[in-house]
Each structure stands twice: as C-alpha cells, then as structure tokens.
Amino acid sequence: MSKKIFTSLGLMSGTSMDGIDASIIQSDGINEFELISNEYCEFDKDLYQKLIVLRDKLFSSKDLSKNLKYIDEIERNFTLFICKLVNSLIEKNSLNIDLIGFHGQTILHLPKEKISKQLGDGNLLSQLTKTKVVYQFRQNDLNHGGEGAPLTPIFHFLISGILKTKFNLDFPMKIINIGGITNVSQIKINNSENENLFAYDIAPGNCLIDEWIRKKSNKKFDFNGDIASRGKVNNLILNQTIDNFNIKDLKNSLDVKNFDISFTRGLNLEDGCATITKYTAYLISEGLKKIDEINKLKTTNLYLCGGGRKNKTLIKNIDEYLNDKKINLKNIDEYEFDGDFIESQAFAYLAIRSYLGLPISYPNTTRTMRPISGGKIIKNY
Numbered sequence: 001m002s003k004k005i006f007t008s009l010g011l012m013s014g015t016s017m018d019g020i021d022a023s024i025i026q027s028d029g030i031n032e033f034e035l036i037s038n039e040y041c042e043f044d045k046d047l048y049q050k051l052i053v054l055r056d057k058l059f060s061s062k063d064l065s066k067n068l069k070y071i072d073e074i075e076r077n078f079t080l081f082i083c084k085l086v087n088s089l090i091e092k093n094s095l096n097i098d099l100i101g102f103h104g105q106t107i108l109h110l111p112k113e114k115i116s117k118q119l120g121d122g123n124l125l126s127q128l129t130k131t132k133v134v135y136q137f138r139q140n141d142l143n144h145g146g147e148g149a150p151l152t153p154i155f156h157f158l159i160s161g162i163l164k165t166k167f168n169l170d171f172p173m174k175i176i177n178i179g180g181i182t183n184v185s186q187i188k189i190n191n192s193e194n195e196n197l198f199a200y201d202i203a204p205g206n207c208l209i210d211e212w213i214r215k216k217s218n219k220k221f222d223f224n225g226d227i228a229s230r231g232k233v234n235n236l237i238l239n240q241t242i243d244n245f246n247i248k249d250l251k252n253s254l255d256v257k258n259f260d261i262s263f264t265r266g267l268n269l270e271d272g273c274a275t276i277t278k279y280t281a282y283l284i285s286e287g288l289k290k291i292d293e294i295n296k297l298k299t300t301n302l303y304l305c306g307g308g309r310k311n312k313t314l315i316k317n318i319d320e321y322l323n324d325k326k327i328n329l330k331n332i333d334e335y336e337f338d339g340d341f342i343e344s345q346a347f348a349y350l351a352i353r354s355y356l357g358l359p360i361s362y363p364n365t366t367r368t369m370r371p372i373s374g375g376k377i378i379k380n381y
Helices: 045-057 061-066 068-093 122-129 139-143 153-167 207-216 223-230 235-243 269-295 312-322 342-356
Strands: 006-013 019-027 033-042 099-110 115-119 132-135 173-178 181-187 197-204 301-305 328-331 376-378
Touching: 006 068, 006 342, 019 068, 019 342, 033 068, 033 342, 045 068, 045 099, 061 068, 061 099, 061 115, 068 099, 068 115, 068 122, 099 122, 099 342, 115 139, 122 132, 122 376, 132 342, 153 173, 153 181, 153 197, 153 342, 173 269, 181 269, 197 269, 207 269, 223 269, 223 312, 235 269, 269 312, 312 328
Parallel strands: 006 099, 099 132, 173 301, 301 328
Antiparallel strands: 006 019, 019 033, 099 115, 132 376, 173 181, 181 197
C-alpha cells in the first residue's frame, strides 16, 4: 500500500524579523520529498519595527504577562499578514494545500521554564485560509524535558539521504544552519535517526552582527560581510571576550538574548562589525570541534545553509579557525537546495510528521526524554 503524499506549506520567520520564508513541498513525511516552490515576503516597515521593539521588551514570563495586550495586537497584525501571503501562494500555485506548517515568530525562549513563545494565531490562519494548520511545534518537546530546539534536524536527516543518493556524498556529515543562532545536525549515517542523528545549538549566527548593524547604521544586516571586510578587528577586545567565554557541553538550546554586543562599545561601525564577525566565527568553529569531540566522530563534510552562509567574511573566518585542509566546507546550494529556504521547507515537512504522529524531536537533538511528535493541529473552517 503506497503512502499518502501530502502537499504542505511551511512558513518561517527567523530572528532577523525582516520577513517570511514560505515553501510548498510534497512529501510522505518520511523519505519522499519534492519541492514545489519557495518565496520570500518582506514585512512592511511598521510590522518589522513593532516586532523588534516587542522582542526587546521581553526577558521573562512576567514580561509576557505585562505586555499581553500589545502582544495580542501585534500577533493579530502578524497573522493577517501571513494569511494574505498564504492565500496568494495557494492561488498562484493552483494547488490544494493539505497542511500549513506555521512556526510563527519567536519573541521569547526560556526552555528551563518550559516557555517558548512564538507569535502566530493558528486558529485565525486556518479560518482565513480554509486549511489545516500545525503550529506551536516546540511546546510538547519542552513538556517532555526537551529544550524546544533545534527542530529542523529530522529534515536535515532527510536531506542527508538525498545528498548521499543523488550526489554520492559521504557520511558522516554536518548540516550547519547559520540563522540568528547557529545550529548543527551531525548525521553519522542515514538510517535509524534516533541513533545516528545528533543536533546542537552551538553559537550565535547572524544575531550579534545584525544587532550591531541595526544600532550603528540604517541597514538591517551586513550584506555579504562587506562592512566587516572593511573594518579592522580589535584583537585586544576579541581575545578578552574569547577568554571570558567557556564552551560547555552544548546540551542547552540558545536564544539571541544569551549574547550581547556590549564588548564592542566605543568601536566604529566597520571595526565593531569586523570584531563581532570574528568572535562569532570563533564560537561557531569551537562548537563544530566540540561536536566531533562529544560524539568521537571526525566530520569533514560540512554543508552550510541559512542567511549567514552568504556572509563571506564570516565564512572565511570560520574556515581559518577550523584550520583543517581536509574539511569540505560547502554551501548546500551547490547540491540543488536553496540554502535560504531550508527552514521553511523543514516546517512544511514537520507539519506532515506532526499530522501523522511521527517524531519531530529526539533525545540526541533536543534532549527530550524519548522520540516525540509535536505541534498543535487546527481545523477552523
């Protein structure tokens, strides 16, 4: 009996808060996968500013309670923006969408308190798109002792099988997503994901660089790493900051609020950006080395996705810190994947797995007690 192939639309808004990545895929939620379309839709300036201001207000569960009215207002505006995008994509692609995987916009992540708050009203989205919606992906993991992140590794596991089958790439391999935070999936071999898939949040990704650029200029990010490339690294500040950082066991998920840019206070735009970029590269490279040490598994095939892969200065610095000629550090785009849309594709895939009751997180990916599914399924039409 053949497995049902679902048409699923995944939506992802990352820590940059500048817009939505949307991907339509067809999959059985296991090993069948076909990409239909990818699209990016930028937030209008007003919504972007409100999201940034809101996130900067929230540091605790008390802050969530204090700002409830403001959160509800922005959540509605955010969801209505998403509804328009989804309806236009459905019309444009002339497809019947079975499921929408709606990650929402993370505004606070406190795993020790079992809190991970994403903006996004799944009921409203389902009602206005007349489609089943899967959202609140992280809560079940948190309720079972997990960190609530990273959730994309099971999709990385699927990708690893495609990379092996289609391009004959060797295991073990790492898929490195440099978003706001850098997370890494290490795949020992493409079978028995509970035993051979390991994942970690290891370091900041773009978050510190983006924050510096927003505070020091009218730009949102350092395009291609151009600003950092024009600056001079302040080695005294860099080395002091590195000395104060202690990489532990990588068991905890990370949030943008785990890091700050106060150490570059007093530097100009370019020098501050160069120093922060070098610091970020150091943390990423140390995290990558630590993963091999933890799993006693030397991995030389590394595939990059996420916006940070386009930052040439950052990638050059990571390569220099790794200092290993055997390492094959490649953009995943070289293998027929679009590195900008891996996460939106992942949430389309996770929606299918959630709907089928299949695991989306594992002890070796989020530290949950056992392999578990997640996500809340809504039909409101």
